[in-house]
Amino acid sequence: MTQPAHGTHTLETAMRRALDLAAQGPAHGPNPRVGCVLLTPDGRAVAEGYHRGAGTPHAEAAALDAARAAGVDPRGTTAVVTLEPCAHHGRTGPCADALIGAGVAAVHVSVPDPHPVATGGAARLRAAGIEVTVGTLAADGEELLRPWLHAVRTGRPWVTLKLATSLDGRVAAADGTSRWITGDAARAHAHTVRARVDAIAVGSGTVAADDPALTARTPEGALAGHQPLRVVLGTRPVPDGARLHGPGGPLLHLPTRDLDAALRELGEREVRHLLVEGGPTVATALLAADAVDELHAYVAPVLLGAGAGAVADLGVTTVGDAARFTTRSVTRLGDDVLLVARRRAPSAECPDRPATQPATQPAQEEI
Amino acid sequence: MTQPAHGTHTLETAMRRALDLAAQGPAHGPNPRVGCVLLTPDGRAVAEGYHRGAGTPHAEAAALDAARAAGVDPRGTTAVVTLEPCAHHGRTGPCADALIGAGVAAVHVSVPDPHPVATGGAARLRAAGIEVTVGTLAADGEELLRPWLHAVRTGRPWVTLKLATSLDGRVAAADGTSRWITGDAARAHAHTVRARVDAIAVGSGTVAADDPALTARTPEGALAGHQPLRVVLGTRPVPDGARLHGPGGPLLHLPTRDLDAALRELGEREVRHLLVEGGPTVATALLAADAVDELHAYVAPVLLGAGAGAVADLGVTTVGDAARFTTRSVTRLGDDVLLVARRRAPSAECPDRPATQPATQPAQEEI
The missing domain is CATH 3.40.140.10 (Cytidine Deaminase, domain 2)
Known part of the structure; x- marks a missing residue:
């Protein structure tokens, strides 16, 4: 040099x-x-x-x-x-x-x-x-440049998976209610993340169950200046009256169960950073496919004891095979905590560059 | 004045x-x-x-x-x-x-x-x-003086419930393995807490399943100067060869399913601060009885997808009825995070003094 x-x-x-x-x-x-x-x-x-x-x-x-x-x-x-x-x-x-x-x-x-x-x-x-x-x-x-470099190197967006759970890992109570497990500060933070990404994805089952708007909003509730592309993954149709048809970013329905193909499609559309907000089916499929680059885990000091878990069966049977991430930061947000963690490097040679490695497993779980 | x-x-x-x-x-x-x-x-x-x-x-x-x-x-x-x-x-x-x-x-x-x-x-x-x-x-x-004041005022020890979980709220993988979900720094911290309390309790089922020693140890593995009383709650006998009979604090088996009676018994023995380390059955019974004064939740950036949860059914069906705690501190410990949270005050008049209120519900769940 x-x-x-x-x-x-x-x-x-x-x-x-x-x-x-x-x-x-x-x-x-x-x-x-x-x-x-x-x-x-x-x-x-x-x-x-x-x-x-x-x-x-x-x-x-x-x-x-x-x-x-x-x-x-x-x-x-x-x-x-x-x-x-x-x-x-x-x-x-x-x-x-x-x-x-x-x-x-x-x-x-x-x-x-x-x-x-x-x-x-x-x-x-x-x-x-x-x-x-x-x-x-x-x-x-x-x-x-982490998300951009990842996307350019791999042809797939950098995938941030958002989880918002109770301390016992649940995203909803037994009756399906989930508003609000986490508090105002966590929700406001999640909106600042939405305003930074190119696209937000949810599964088509979540659209049917929760009717999310997937907009980036200011703490006052107004639409933020940048609205990410809204992506629905999965084969269930988006209902005509869904809030996804309302104000916000463009809507893209990828009616496929092939997660790898969906990510490549988004990569070709120059989506550099994809925020996945659930639900558990999509989260589980992404994790099982080792396709999550970064976790944003908002955890509330709440115990539910029953209700839907953040993730379903990952095929992990023993603790040594768990999906382990490396913590980047821990932030208190009101009563909640945000833990940001990255995928562990497949190789010990580059422990601080987990994201630069392409996924080693195909991402073809059902979503 | x-x-x-x-x-x-x-x-x-x-x-x-x-x-x-x-x-x-x-x-x-x-x-x-x-x-x-x-x-x-x-x-x-x-x-x-x-x-x-x-x-x-x-x-x-x-x-x-x-x-x-x-x-x-x-x-x-x-x-x-x-x-x-x-x-x-x-x-x-x-x-x-x-x-x-x-x-x-x-x-x-x-x-x-x-x-x-x-x-x-x-x-x-x-x-x-x-x-x-x-x-x-x-x-x-x-x-x-929080634990001491609580114990003197109520006749029952201040109860700290320790949870060590994955991000999806699991304390073990599907095959029962749990060593180690959290890392070295979290375990070392947990030992400093053991060395500060009067007693550590686990359920008799946990003794049978995990054979814990319940000692306070230094990072080098030596016994700490103070060893808390080791309490076993529940009706299953402590096996003759259990590690609980080995070096450490005195062993007290309270072969009862009456949690309230057990806490009063410990109060009469001048146990001011009780650390409960599980398992899920005891944790669930304490939470259902509103008998947890403080939570120590060690959360690892790990997802398991299956395996035992930290708590079982609490009788909560909708999110508004969740067991909510107020966060006192958030501490990063290596890749893990420790969230310390207190029971919410039953009355809005004294939100920062939850511990000074006696439990309003009897603590008589099966343990």
Whole structure:
């Protein structure tokens, strides 16, 4: 790897800022969140930019535009960018060409671009005589782009399974009532997650039983600015009067029992992050197929003793074969707790990158 | 209430210190944890003491001894003490008399003593012409003494129910294996709790099925200094070769199905804090009888899909009738989370004092 022209400290500080900028972009949408900072040869940040979503300038272009708007000539600057600049013509021109055209002297990247169409930017820059390094704060860069990277690498969305249970693992009481096991703070948090994802899925049995709206709402009850695609999985029809036909994101019914095919279909539609909200049949099928990348388990200090469980038979008979996840965070939400956990790595070699491995089992359970 | 001779700030600072001292005493044992600070008329702390367990000096005596050992005459000082000084002759003389004899000018107390034998200290002090106030930092004083106060007030131990479950509320896999659903950090924490309580109880069915030792152990596996009483509830005999006969605390088998009688029996034996570790039959009976004061729920990011649940039928049919607890704390322990929650107050008037209310239902389920 080429040594960066700037010291490691300067470079990491700039990359940290670029990551913060990237995080200001929308988490949903087909495009990755990217941030860019331009440094002068003596290490001063003179311009910055980030991608604000499909159809808007890429981060590198935004930073170059910002430099010119401020009367700064980007020639000879160093671009510090969270994702390898793209090399393809999409809705905007290739960022690699923009950087070459602007005369930047060096480009430092956090994460290489795995996208089969966009990749190749580093090679293109190097061919133009520009110094390129890859891997600064790579773990942070990967984390920021986790769902997007997973989707681009595997062709299937990153699957977050939401569970909202009592301490004894139940999602409803014996009579089927489930409102509300968890409290206001947990529900409000779940809505902020809905507003970050591309799609929400439930099984067609849950549609029949609960008539969910699957909208992302503000704490005041208003529709959030972004509404995810609403996906119904399974063969039961969506009733004409269902709330899914009401205000909210577009509705997509995938009347299949082939979970793997459904996920590939969503991947082809550029759904990067899929939130699955149940019910137990879909949750069980996903878990049995090892297709859950992240769990969001909202647990309430409530005991029911009877009623539907969060998951049904997973084929686990002994505790050593349990579906085990690795905890990422634990957050108290009022009386409830949110445990966020990731799928364990199939290989001990990369314990912090469980999501980058494709599922090893076919996901063809009934849903 | 009499105004304290010292300013509120000085008094609260001294009481905070007295509470910290009290907390250095053992959490287990028949006696309350008490701390005492002696202040000069100008508000300087000149001596302090705390109770180190049954058979050792009470906090007030310890503070008076410390003053004399330091060459300080306690005459005219103010005693700041976390619990109302006792008025009875036990293994030591009445603390009220000791304070009167030492010539203290004033006594400020956090929590009045509800003990039927020891109570009356404040009246005795006032009769001797000493200024007494009660209630400084009362909520903190009550919290420190929660299990003891509950036991003295109700005649039954404070019951902490431990659950160690998967996210789907299971305590074992389908084949009965349960080692280990939770991880090392959770198990180590559970042992620190065992070392703080007076007794640990399990059902006789659990003894037959799991052969638990019910010892408090250090992370290295050695026996902790304090070993709680080991209680077996239920009619099945404890097998001759059971680990409960091995090293650890004394063994007490209460071969009854009357849970209320068992708790009263333990109360009469001065068990202030009872930790119930299962199994599901005992847990269910306690919950159905509303006899659980505090839950310790260790939850692992594991899904089993089948196997024994933490609790069985509680008679709850609709979600509004669920056994709801109020969360006190949420702690991450490795990959697991510990949720500590208290029984909800039967009355809305005192939501933060659920434990001070006696159980409203008889606890006579089969165990």
